[in-house]
Amino acid sequence: MRILVTGADGFVGRHLCALLRAAGDEVVEAHGPRGEGINSNALHFDVANEASVKAAVAETKPEGVIHLAGFSSVAKSHHNPSRVFAVNTMGVVHLLTAVRESVPKTRVVLVGSGEVYGPVPEGTRATEDTPPVPLSPYAASKSAAELAAVQFHRSYGQEVIMARPFNHLGAGQDPTFVVPSFAAQIRAIGLGTVDPVLRTGNLDAVRDFSHVRDVVEAYRLLLDKGEPGQAYNIASGEGRTIRSLLEEMLSLAGVNARIELDPARLRPSDIPSLVGAPDKLKALGWAPKLTVTDALRDVLGPRVPGAA
Numbered sequence: 001m002r003i004l005v006t007g008a009d010g011f012v013g014r015h016l017c018a019l020l021r022a023a024g025d026e027v028v029e030a031h032g033p034r035g036e037g038i039n040s041n042a043l044h045f046d047v048a049n050e051a052s053v054k055a056a057v058a059e060t061k062p063e064g065v066i067h068l069a070g071f072s073s074v075a076k077s078h079h080n081p082s083r084v085f086a087v088n089t090m091g092v093v094h095l096l097t098a099v100r101e102s103v104p105k106t107r108v109v110l111v112g113s114g115e116v117y118g119p120v121p122e123g124t125r126a127t128e129d130t131p132p133v134p135l136s137p138y139a140a141s142k143s144a145a146e147l148a149a150v151q152f153h154r155s156y157g158q159e160v161i162m163a164r165p166f167n168h169l170g171a172g173q174d175p176t177f178v179v180p181s182f183a184a185q186i187r188a189i190g191l192g193t194v195d196p197v198l199r200t201g202n203l204d205a206v207r208d209f210s211h212v213r214d215v216v217e218a219y220r221l222l223l224d225k226g227e228p229g230q231a232y233n234i235a236s237g238e239g240r241t242i243r244s245l246l247e248e249m250l251s252l253a254g255v256n257a258r259i260e261l262d263p264a265r266l267r268p269s270d271i272p273s274l275v276g277a278p279d280k281l282k283a284l285g286w287a288p289k290l291t292v293t294d295a296l297r298d299v300l301g302p303r304v305p306g307a308a
Helices: 011-022 050-060 081-088 090-102 137-156 178-191 212-225 242-253 292-300
Strands: 002-006 026-031 064-067 107-111 160-165 167-169 197-200 209-211 231-234 258-261
Touching (some): 002 011, 002 050, 011 026, 011 212, 050 090, 064 090, 064 212, 081 137, 107 137, 107 212, 178 197, 178 242, 178 292, 209 292, 212 231
Parallel strands (some): 002 064, 064 107, 107 160, 167 209, 197 258
16 A cells, blocks of 8 residues: 655654555655655655645555654643644644545544543543543644544545554654653763763653554554544553653663652643553554563663663
């Protein structure tokens, strides 16, 4: 299948493109307007620019689309909500319009976020029927994009499947995210280049973590088997505190450090607990193959020489 992957130069996009090519798919990579990926044949456009999105879809005529491109930082979304909605919501409208005009039978997997649910009572799991209560511009923009996708499906019959991934981890994630930030600090401490002090935000939040390679397998499965107009959680179904991840990372790296709260790392609004129920996706045949520990090892990279 010829598959257009938007955001192909991002953390998840690189893992997804590798998976698709290994499976024999023809991959058309779409990078951001300033992308400098290793694929010189990649398209470059801003999803917030309707004309460029239409031109790219008309040129490539994909048989499937997996839409990853977006403004991905929950924390940073509070500082520029207008850009967040321009990219995450209007970018989806532009893409679906382009597909409708050029390749109306093409399936689209729209990658959203479990963040749309907002806080879920501790000890419970969000299902696809849990009403959205977004607490950030990022989450609100993803929820609005899904609403637009449902309208395109119901009004025009477009085959849009909505994926709601919860937190996912693996090699190559931007260090502005919490776990890669821990990894960078742990490595510097292990090398002795900084004092053994690890600065963090809220460590008591409970989140649902998966390995990125399991998540991208879910995207490919949804492209084949997802029901248009439906949403699917991509989650482990288990919650872990951020503190437990940090403690496991320190143990895996053999590093000792004093942990200090950094107020600058706290979000304007935070979710105490957010865990997803993956039953609907599992009914299609998906099952995770890797563990959170596998993901943490990948994020940490090689053991620091001289660590305990």
